[in-house]
Amino acid sequence: MDSEEQMISDAFDRGEVQLADPDPELLALLREAGENTFRKDKRINIRLSHHDLEGIQRKASRKGIPYQALISGLIHQYVEGDLKET
Numbered sequence: 001m002d003s004e005e006q007m008i009s010d011a012f013d014r015g016e017v018q019l020a021d022p023d024p025e026l027l028a029l030l031r032e033a034g035e036n037t038f039r040k041d042k043r044i045n046i047r048l049s050h051h052d053l054e055g056i057q058r059k060a061s062r063k064g065i066p067y068q069a070l071i072s073g074l075i076h077q078y079v080e081g082d083l084k085e086t
Contacts, residue, residue: 040072 060067
């Protein structure tokens with residue numbers, strides 16, 4: 001955990017922070033987004049530079065996810081408009 005996450009965890013352990021029940025509507029939206037995000041029904045092959053692949057692998061490792069999942073997630077975010085070109 002980073003220092004901010006540790007601070008939140010410690011506050012929770014001391015009873016200073018309480019979790020709220022999630023809104024059922026939000027849960028339904030998140031469930032649908034998860035199903036759409038993780039349904040993998042097509043395969044592609046791409047060529048990346050060695051530098052880019054290593055960078056993606058490092059970032060994925062820090063997040064604790066496979067690098068293919070990171071790439072897929074980034075593509076999904078871009079398609080959905082969550083990642084913007086500058």
